[in-house]
Ligand code: ADP
């Protein structure tokens with residue numbers, strides 16, 4: 001039996017969220033324990049638990065408060081579902097984790113290790129910035145190991161590298177059941193390798209990767225500075241390449257810009273095709289927003305699409321994040337999205353630099369390039385000091401919107417025209433130079449992390 005309090009709480013929540021949200025997240029909750037200290041809410045599974053904790057905790061607090069309850073803490077506990085709820089569980093988890101559900105057998109698991117069905121060619125929007133990469137990936141999906149081997153995709157964070165390389169993997173598995181497609185992030189590769197050293201199973205490790213039909217290695221830049229792994233990867237690469245197996249590599253920069261990448265790997269990567277992915281242009285950004293809104297069953301008026309595409313022009317991940325924020329906000333309050341709401345919701349998140357100081361920016365930039373802060377603030381004119389200094393100025397301008405005289409002062413310069421030139425220079429150079437772009441976005445990511 002549901003308690004009267006819980007009936008009241010759910011009744012109120014039902015009125016304030018969308019039907020889809022209510023049915024998915026709230027309907028099957030129950031009140032397990034209630035005291036002034038603590039409310040324990042029963043939930044049917046771990047996934048719902050996480051979502052409620054992450055996204056809907058506040059709505060419980062508010063609604064409980066409306067019903068005269070102000071506990072110090074709310075906890076969520078998984079309780080066995082009542083018989084009537086049993087049927088909804090598999091449907092839900094299937095939707096969320098298609099891989100795990102459909103691949104319980106260890107064989108099919110191994111054939112498509114690491115792939116996530118969420119990424120497909122169908123839901124990838126093609127524009128000038130990524131059409132080359134898209135075409136190459138499609139061609140590989142049709143005939144692997146032939147034309148572009150290895151394929152080396154590079155570009156800044158959040159612009160769709162993982163999406164595309166995963167899409168190739170998914171398409172290949174779909175068309176070639178039994179094909180052994182391995183997707184792995186370089187971080188995982190490193191971890192597994194270290195683990196295999198520890199457990200003395202390096203042979204198994206090597207055999208596993210060398211037996212792939214297609215090997216997809218994401219974010220290879222993380223291999224920098226790791227000699228042993230580079231060596232291991234070199235052998236894996238050779239063995240696969242000799243057997244005409246397809247290798248796909250992604251990176252946030254060109255091979256030559258990955259510090260300490262061994263010469264022999266560098267030359268291997270150059271055997272195939274390197275393709276640069278850029279941040280999508282305005283039209284593509286609009287299309288991406290529309291497709292994502294559609295996937296969420298939400299209608300977005302054109303001016304909202306416009307607003308998002310104009311104001312969030314860093315990368316697709318941020319664009320997606322902003323859209324999700326907007327949709328969540330509207331859904332929780334049962335509002336139709338409009339520009340005013342978008343401005344108020346995203347205006348907030350884009351005031352992010354609140355607690356970011358000029359000092360932090362300068363320090364983070366210095367750290368990124370491994371040069372002393374004193375040098376950046378000092379008189380040195382060496383190239384490896386001047387460029388970080390200019391980038392720091394650029395970020396001060398783009399993130400804190402400081403005036404040029406102020407930027408100059410922060411960097412210990414007297415003349416503010418230096419700041420103007422520096423910012424302009426970096427702005428221009430970043431358009432052409434993808435490694436510069438990724439350096440800047442990495443510094444920014446760290447700043448906001
Ligand atoms: P990267 O690996 O380059 O950092 P991701 O592939 O993770 O970037 O992309 C970030 C997010 O943006 C993902 O959710 C991805 O699905 C989405 N995305 C990126 N590019 C596109 C695109 N052209 N069309 C649709 N979604 C995209």
Ligand code: MG
Pocket residue numbers: 161162163218219
């Ligand atoms: Mg990625």
